[in-house]
Amino acid sequence: MPAPVPTPAPVPAPVGPFEWKVDTIDAAGHAVFEDFWYPWAKEIEEKTGGMVKPTIYPVGALGYGGSQQLVLLQAGIHDVAQVITGWNTGHFPDLAFMDLPALFRSGEEVHDGWKATQYVWERELFSRFGVHPIMYTSNDEQIPLSSKKLTCLDDLKGQKVRVFSS
Template sequence: MTSRQEIRLVPITLRSLALAAGLASLAGLATAQEVTLRFQHFVSPKSANPTYFMDPWVKAIEEQSGGRIKVELYPAMALGGKAQSQYDLIRDGVIDGGWVIPGYQPGRFPEAEALELPFMMPKSGEVASVAAWNFTQKHLMDDFADVHLIAAHMHGPGLVHKKGPAITSVEDFDGLKLRGPSRPATLLLEKLGATPVGMPVPGFPEALAKGVLDGGVITWEMSPSLKLDELTDSHTDVAGDRALYNLYFIWAMNKAKYESLPDDLKAVIDANSGLMASAWAGKAHDTGDVEGRDAMAAAGNEIGEISAEETDRIEALGEDVTAEWIAEVTARGLDGAALVEDARAMVAAAVEQ
């Protein structure tokens, strides 16, 4: 027969167990649904993409998840590694996500280079990014299959920043040591008679300061954060509505990390991905380009534009680069002509929208 003491202890123990189990269940639920994501990029937090895309993107994710996703954004490779290794850091889960320039690893993503060929893109990062996302969906998803792609975009028009006077002719490129960000850009610089030096953006200011370079090609929007008002004297764009060169980026997340999220939190990421996010990222560069150009002009630097006639000469050399690129990638088993044709068609469609 159960004692009176035992009768009193049984319900107390059960209530305690139930309470403990409930608290554990709630704690487990919170742990499963609250996530911190560490994203990394390689530029100043004050530059255009972090200011006008990354920071607002983070805010949107946090607000739309009701605070259940927290995104920590680390600038200037603060979590370690080099800009060239960013894709692998995301793929391997060293970081949860970040900004990648595929062209920083020449030859690894050859199909993406079609978007970076000379005079391929309009002088609008937003419009160019619409084309880039559509091209990516058709041709590049296999290349990026080991990460979760959020956006694919372009920056605004690249131009020449150099010590000394602005460039006015093809001959002015002769012998200049100029930084290039990608293989197509360095191929064009070589055609123009310059000595191209492939270099990620973090190393550009120091190379200028030490006299290793005479200048380089980069956007207006990066000029203030790189102190190009102090390190260079002139900034030269080509005539017309097409960019001398452009650069392709992806905003991506570790695949396993994305897949580990509950469906409702995946939906928050998805709602801030794709064509919308790509155009958003491109527009951020357009906003920064206006500010960057104004800052260089305010500093008293020379703002130049190559004449239409000289731009035609440069564009002809760009066509040579494109023809040689088609031949090269076709020899590697890709259909180079079809890639260029598709890129041009998608640009034309984006421009018409």
């Protein structure tokens, strides 16, 4: 007697679409929404055939932003977060040098610095927070400000200096 023909397993129904809650550091109405965030979200949706639909939220809309972005991401409050390492001081000790003022002379040098340390920050983000970077950006111009006149490096002695993002 021939063996019975096995019944094929049912084909699972497609899953999705998925909403990505994207938490930014940008205030509502900022030009970066029209210039970057909305086109980026549209591109993600198009490239996934509508299976991933990013919804872009301004800073604070999904909870306290800035220095809490990683905590909120871990808690599942949002799915994607724009994180600035300098706003999360202490979370990235191996990358603190990237936020030193005047370390780089151009955006290209900042980019090269991030690329050179990519393995470090990818490892730190995953091992410490369980998250993976999907893109990174850098800014080339920063304007350090002071409440007193500074004419040389010695004038910085005893001053607190804080800058964010190289």
